[in-house]
Amino acid sequence: MIFDILTLLPEVCQAYAQASILGRAQKAGLIAVRPLDVRPFGLGRHHVVDDTPYGGGCGMVMMAGPLCAALESLEPEPAGPVILLSPQGRRFDQAVAEELARLPRLILVCGRYEGVDERFRRLKVDDELSVGDFVISGGELAALCVVDAVSRLLPGVLGSEDSAASDSFADGLLEHPHYTRPAVFRGLETPEVLLGGNHALIARWRRAQSLARTRARRPDLLAKARLSETDLALLDEVADQDNIG
Structure with missing residues (x-):
């Protein structure tokens, strides 16, 4: 291009x-x-x-x-x-x-x-x-x-073809929180689910965090997003912004 x-x-x-x-x-x-x-x-x-x-x-x-x-x-x-x-x-x-x-x-x-x-x-x-x-x-x-x-949206520009798809706004929502080493930094711990290796649970946690963060910071985006029944259930599980990692 x-x-x-x-x-x-x-x-x-x-x-x-x-x-x-x-x-x-x-x-x-x-x-x-x-x-x-x-x-x-x-x-x-x-x-x-x-x-x-x-x-x-x-x-x-x-x-x-x-x-x-x-x-x-x-x-x-x-x-x-x-x-x-x-x-x-x-x-x-x-x-x-x-x-x-x-x-x-x-x-x-x-x-x-x-x-x-x-x-x-x-x-x-x-x-x-x-x-x-x-x-x-x-x-x-x-x-x-x-x-x-x-x-970033063009094929081959990013190292991973999944990177652009997981960016904030790609699906109308803000992105989930990210963590990397060390597991504990200045007393703040990485959420245990990210360390367990269960990719299904990790994906569920990340989706819940994305939904909750969008609700807390950009409710205008959440109002326009197409949410599934699973998304609505996840939102119910995350009560407020204090639960966002």
Whole structure:
């Protein structure tokens, strides 16, 4: 899968994309993360990419011309949607990540300053995504969230094919608690069920903890989840958050 990122900070995007899971996935040829610096497409010898807003107001606005020129310099195939990272976009969540993971390519546009000229949005943008109801200095962090979340869903990117399926939100619930060595740390013990080797009991415990944790921390998710009769019975067994490991 190809991720093109239009940005004024290509070094930031490249540094993250070369590390850890994304770096290994790129070396294996499973994904390609290609930051494109918009600055060389700016106007004049200083490569200007922003200007003051018409009508007055504080801040600067990214001009449509450099953004369009950068976008039009990309290879046309394979086709992929142009996605602007914007607080006005639809909320990016696991369901959207799964939707995007079915595509061969994403073109992610990172805004800066006060935003981008509306004409670029109208002429070129197919979709807008927001990673939350808060303001950050630019779209780079949001774009990298999209790249990371989508990449994890692609075959071969994670070491285990079951890893993505067990992540938080994969089935609409938060993930269960995790423990590793030592069995006792500063007086806190690992739940005995995890040490016994009975995989059926472990799976049951983890499901119960996932349900209880979601109920305690994100009841909105639990209200939308499709719960089986077994899930409802497990919820009854876990009385409150104090029982969550």
